[in-house]
Amino acid sequence: MQDKMDLLMVGVGGQGILLASELTAMAAFEAGMDVKKSEVHGMAQRGGVVSSHIRLGKKVHSPLIQCGDADVLLAFEQAEALRWIHFLKEKGHVVVNIMTLVPPVGFLKNFEYPRDTLKRIQEHPVSVHPVHAAKIAYELGSSRIVNMVLIGVLSNFLGISKEIWQTAIKKRVPDGTEEINMRAFDAGVSAIS
Amino acid sequence: MKAILSGNEAVARGCYEYGLHVATAYPGTPSTEILENVSKYPEIYAEWCPNEKVAFEVAMGATFEGARSLVAMKHVGLNVAADPFMSLSLIGAPGGLIVVSADDPGMHSSQNEQDNRYYARFAGYPCLEPSDSQEAKDFVQQSLELSIKFDVPVMLRMTTRVCHAQSVVELGSRSEYPVEGFRRDPQKFVVLPAHARVRHQWAVKRLARIREYAESTPLNYIENGDKKLGIITDGVAYQYVKEVMPDATVFKLGMVYPLPGEKIRSFAAGVERLMIVEELEPFIEEQIKAGGIACEGKIYFSNLGELTPDSVENGFAEAGFLKKRKLFSVPEEVIQRPPVFCPGCPHRGIYYLLNKLKAVVTTDIGCYTLGVLPPLNAGDTCVEMGASIGVAVGMSKARGSGKGIVATIGDSTFLHSGMTGLLNAVNDNAGITIIIMDNRITAMTGGQYHPGTGKTLMGQPSGKADLARICQALGASRIKVVDPYRLEDTKSVLKEEMDNETLSIIITNRPCALYPPENRKKIKRSPFQVDLEKCIGCHACMRVSCPAISESEQKTDKGNTKSQIDKLLCTGCSVCAQVCPVGAIYPAKGVDDAG
Numbered sequence: 128m129q130d131k132m133d134l135l136m137v138g139v140g141g142q143g144i145l146l147a148s149e150l151t152a153m154a155a156f157e158a159g160m161d162v163k164k165s166e167v168h169g170m171a172q173r174g175g176v177v178s179s180h181i182r183l184g185k186k187v188h189s190p191l192i193q194c195g196d197a198d199v200l201l202a203f204e205q206a207e208a209l210r211w212i213h214f215l216k217e218k219g220h221v222v223v224n225i226m227t228l229v230p231p232v233g234f235l236k237n238f239e240y241p242r243d244t245l246k247r248i249q250e251h252p253v254s255v256h257p258v259h260a261a262k263i264a265y266e267l268g269s270s271r272i273v274n275m276v277l278i279g280v281l282s283n284f285l286g287i288s289k290e291i292w293q294t295a296i297k298k299r300v301p302d303g304t305e306e307i308n309m310r311a312f313d314a315g316v317s318a319i320s
Numbered sequence: 321m322k323a324i325l326s327g328n329e330a331v332a333r334g335c336y337e338y339g340l341h342v343a344t345a346y347p348g349t350p351s352t353e354i355l356e357n358v359s360k361y362p363e364i365y366a367e368w369c370p371n372e373k374v375a376f377e378v379a380m381g382a383t384f385e386g387a388r389s390l391v392a393m394k395h396v397g398l399n400v401a402a403d404p405f406m407s408l409s410l411i412g413a414p415g416g417l418i419v420v421s422a423d424d425p426g427m428h429s430s431q432n433e434q435d436n437r438y439y440a441r442f443a444g445y446p447c448l449e450p451s452d453s454q455e456a457k458d459f460v461q462q463s464l465e466l467s468i469k470f471d472v473p474v475m476l477r478m479t480t481r482v483c484h485a486q487s488v489v490e491l492g493s494r495s496e497y498p499v500e501g502f503r504r505d506p507q508k509f510v511v512l513p514a515h516a517r518v519r520h521q522w523a524v525k526r527l528a529r530i531r532e533y534a535e536s537t538p539l540n541y542i543e544n545g546d547k548k549l550g551i552i553t554d555g556v557a558y559q560y561v562k563e564v565m566p567d568a569t570v571f572k573l574g575m576v577y578p579l580p581g582e583k584i585r586s587f588a589a590g591v592e593r594l595m596i597v598e599e600l601e602p603f604i605e606e607q608i609k610a611g612g613i614a615c616e617g618k619i620y621f622s623n624l625g626e627l628t629p630d631s632v633e634n635g636f637a638e639a640g641f642l643k644k645r646k647l648f649s650v651p652e653e654v655i656q657r658p659p660v661f662c663p664g665c666p667h668r669g670i671y672y673l674l675n676k677l678k679a680v681v682t683t684d685i686g687c688y689t690l691g692v693l694p695p696l697n698a699g700d701t702c703v704e705m706g707a708s709i710g711v712a713v714g715m716s717k718a719r720g721s722g723k724g725i726v727a728t729i730g731d732s733t734f735l736h737s738g739m740t741g742l743l744n745a746v747n748d749n750a751g752i753t754i755i756i757m758d759n760r761i762t763a764m765t766g767g768q769y770h771p772g773t774g775k776t777l778m779g780q781p782s783g784k785a786d787l788a789r790i791c792q793a794l795g796a797s798r799i800k801v802v803d804p805y806r807l808e809d810t811k812s813v814l815k816e817e818m819d820n821e822t823l824s825i826i827i828t829n830r831p832c833a834l835y836p837p838e839n840r841k842k843i844k845r846s847p848f849q850v851d852l853e854k855c856i857g858c859h860a861c862m863r864v865s866c867p868a869i870s871e872s873e874q875k876t877d878k879g880n881t882k883s884q885i886d887k888l889l890c891t892g893c894s895v896c897a898q899v900c901p902v903g904a905i906y907p908a909k910g911v912d913d914a915g
Contacts, residue, residue: 139657141867152486156324163452164324165485167428174867175659188562190452190485193629195647210654213647230657231867241654251648 131184132285133192137211138203139228140175143274146299147201148179150278151285153295155183158287165190174230178211183285199284201277204228205244215253222256222280222319223248224273256280256319263314272311275300279315325489327482330453331392331420332357333489334460339497340364341387341415344375346736347765348394349429350483351422355392356768359777363494368768368777371705371736372397376404376419383415383473384509386500388464392420395436396704400737402439405473409443410511410519412471412526415500416464419445422478425599426626429764431685431704433625435600440475440577444527447475447577448539451558453487455574462539462574470530477576479599481556481626531578539574542587549641550591552584552604552615557597560632565641579607588613595620595639599627658693663868664833664843664891666759666804667691670728672864672895673811674698679726679753679818680715684708684738686730687764688757695863699728706737713741713750722751724818729754732762732770735785739794742825746795751821753814757804758787759832767835791825798824805830807898833891845892846907848885854904855882861896861905869896 134151138144145166152164166179180192194213200221202208208223215221229240241247249255260276275296282292293309300308325333331354335343343366345355359366369375372393379391391401398405398421405419421439424430440447448463450456456478463474507515534540546567553561554573561570571587573579588594588608596605596617605617620635621627637644661668671691674681675698683689683699684707692699701711708727716722729738734756745752762768769775774784791799798817802810817824833843850861852872857880861869868889871881885896887908897905 140659152324156322156488161488162324163485163487165481167480167484174657176657187487188559189629190481190487190556190559191628193563193633194650195645206654209651213650215648229870230655231660231862231865231869239655247651 133197134181134199134201135192135197135211135214136179136181136201137207138177139207140177142203144177144179144203147274147278148181150295150299151181151281154287154291157291157295160184161187163187163190176207199281201281203277206241208248209241209244212248212251217252220254220256220284221248222258222277224260224277225257226261258318263318264311267307267310267314269307272308275308275311276315276318279312280318282316283319321491322488323491324486325453326353326484326486327450327453327456327478328353329357330456330489331460333491334457335364335390336361337492337494338461338464339388339495340390341499342379342382343390344369344378345392346372346375346397347762347768348397349765350424350480351392351394351420352765352768354420355777366777368770370771372401373404376401379417380404380408383413383417385502386415388416388497390418390420394430395421395423395434396430396432398436398439400705405439406443407511408473409445409523410516411509413467413473414471416467417473418460418463418467418476419473420476420478422483424480426480428480433600435603437477437576437603444523445473445475446530446575447477448574449477449555449576450482451555452482453489456482457489459574470526472526479555527578534575534578534580535582537575540580540583541572543570543572545569547590548592550587550594551597553597554604555599557599557627560627560629561597563629564633565636576604579604581611584608585613588615597621597632659690660865660867661690662833663866663889664893666828666830667757668864668866669804669807669810669895670755670757670828671696671698673807673814674726677814677818679724682708682711682727684729684733686733688728688730695865705733706741709738709741709745709754712752713745713748716750716752722821726753726755726818729756731756731758731760731772731787734787735771739790742791742796743794745823750823753817753824753826755826755828756787757828759830761832761835763832763835787827796823796825798822799827801827801829803830804828805893805895807895843891846909847887847890847892848894848897848905849908850883850885851904851906852882854902856902857882858901860899860901864895864899866896
């Protein structure tokens with residue numbers, strides 16, 4: 128077990144980030160780590176920016192990650208990866224789901240979607256892992272398992288056994304969807320090299 | 321057994337384990353989940369009340385009866401309950417009473433960031449402040465014991481990061497306690513001036529005894545380390561201190577009022593430099609300085625917004641204890657994502673129309689406050705729960721006319737504290753228009769029942785307040801009900817009422833599109849789609865600000881992007897179809913009319 132692992136999950140309300148972070152915290156807890164997790168409720172379902180701080184280790188104090196300390200940044204959306212990049216430490220890992228969500232008021236002034244997000248992320252001294260999670264999910268036959276693909280990708284950095292992930296996923300996904308969710312998880316595990 | 325719980329879930333668990341009998345609240349972020357989780361334990365009687373004052377009074381009655389009681393509210397809720405909160409100081413809390421104040425530093429979902437520790441001092445109550453979920457549970461027990469021991473209400477002060485952060489908690493089983501029953505004692509329970517004068521002396525002596533207790537309680541403890549730096553801290557700030565200054569000597573306050581003056585004096589004498597790290601106001605710092613002890617705090621740790629491990633680290637760097645770290649530069653504003661009304665939200669059409677009609681809109685607290693944001697831009701004032709009506713009356717009296725002034729208020733907010741405002745508007749013959757946005761639920765906080773819903777927190781059917789009849793009974797005579805999905809009809813009613821000098825009330829009749837979740841299927845109609853042949857790329861549909869509508873890849877000859885509708889998100893409310901100038905938006909299947 129590592130002494131400390133800081134994970135930051137970011138995206139837009141409605142992308143399934145809170146479920147993903149809950150599953151990750153559960154798996155880490157089952158694996159015997161101290162866990163703290165923090166997110167802000169309220170506006171998330173209404174199209175706002177969502178972030179979930181997950182801190183794992185032998186003993187965790189702060190529920191919030193410090194800038195420059197995150198080991199892994201898991202971004203469910205490209206522009207969000209850019210927004211939170213300063214939380215990542217040097218040589219940290221950023222998993223970027225290749226997709227863009229333009230806000231519904233995107234046509235108004237001051238709401239220009241940023242260009243070259245991936246390129247701007249790659250300018251930082253970090254390992255960038257682009258993932259086409261929606262495409263993988265689509266090939267498996269469901270658009271609702273994108274977050275599970277991304278958890279699969281994330282699991283590569285955590286060293287938690289597959290059995291523990293499986294138990295956590297089975298506990299939290301709707302009955303009858305365990306198999307497709309596990310397949311999505313597995314596809315995520317092998318989505319990056 | 322252990323579990324991962326949020327601070328709010330942990331308070332609820334504490335209520336269960338430590339034998340609580342009665343819990344009350346009005347929902348408010350970040351406190352809402354406390355009662356939601358308490359209600360999962362059938363051993364505890366739990367109820368939503370119409371407002372915080374009533375919730376406080378119900379909990380007060382329960383503690384008078386000898387029951388272990390709790391009332392929970394957000395920080396500004398305590399302003400509403402301040403009247404009983406203050407006077408109860410002279411009576412006490414024989415059965416035990418916890419007042420949870422969930423403060424919101426940083427205003428994640430609030431109109432101000434007042435520091436309610438001052439309220440505890442104002443009333444002379446002990447104030448306990450947990451720093452994680454385990455303490456949130458443990459402090460329920462400590463608060464109840466303190467409350468019963470000293471016959472005093474105890475404030476359990478939480479903040480957003482403690483309420484909503486999740487951490488590991490050791491679980492126990494429930495202990496049961498008998499409810500002693502009310503003991504008649506008018507000198508104590510009836511605060512006539514003659515009684516209250518005597519009780520005030522009693523309360524002052526009680527506070528002196530609690531001060532003594534503060535010196536010895538294990539709620540306040542010292543973690544010895546490097547004596548060059550001594551830190552006094554409370555709440556979540558303690559966690560940030562441990563993170564960035566792990567070697568310092570730390571005095572952790574679990575009880576932030578009254579302070580252990582003697583213990584602090586000897587702590588200060590044993591360290592070279594004393595720093596106070598607390599969120600929001602210099603509550604601890606000023607009291608320590610008033611005691612003649614030198615310390616530093618707010619010059620390094622801002623009283624604006626919430627603290628973070630980063631801001632605490634910066635503070636210690638500026639104070640010379642740390643070197644500043646080199647970090648990636650913070651990216652310039654990437655893209656704003658202002659929160660918007662949900663697809664199918666009944667508020668959308670109303671604010672779209674109020675903007676078109678150039679109404680002066682005094683709005684109120686709820687989801688519908690978002691109507692102020694672009695592109696709807698309807699909302700000119702918003703202060704606190706229920707203010708919309710009083711403010712509209714004041715404006716109309718000052719300008720000599722109520723024409724064009726519209727107060728918008730939600731159903732839950734109207735029942736919370738809008739009814740007296742309406743009573744006053746009737747009494748004053750105010751010529752304003754009031755729109756009650758009746759979506760039949762307290763939506764902003766996640767869909768809680770209120771007295772107009774017809775169901776209790778514990779799932780029982782209940783009496784159901786009828787808003788139109790309430791308005792009538794308060795003396796209003798012009799009351800109209802509109803379907804906010806029908807823009808033309810609603811617009812003509814709005815215009816007529818805004819143009820006359822009589823008090824008029826408009827009630828919208830569509831339920832919330834999000835809560836309760838079981839209603840979503842009932843609300844969902846055939847989704848709409850855009851005929852890309854007809855779409856002229858004018859973006860009129862986007863001006864209703866719906867998350868289901870976005871720009872498609874297709875462009876017109878002039879290069880304007882055409883619109884598209886996400887079928888999964890669209891509920892078929894038809895508002896966008898009604899604003900499309902060329903009739904390019906139509907139901908995907910059949911002609912399922914929104915009416």
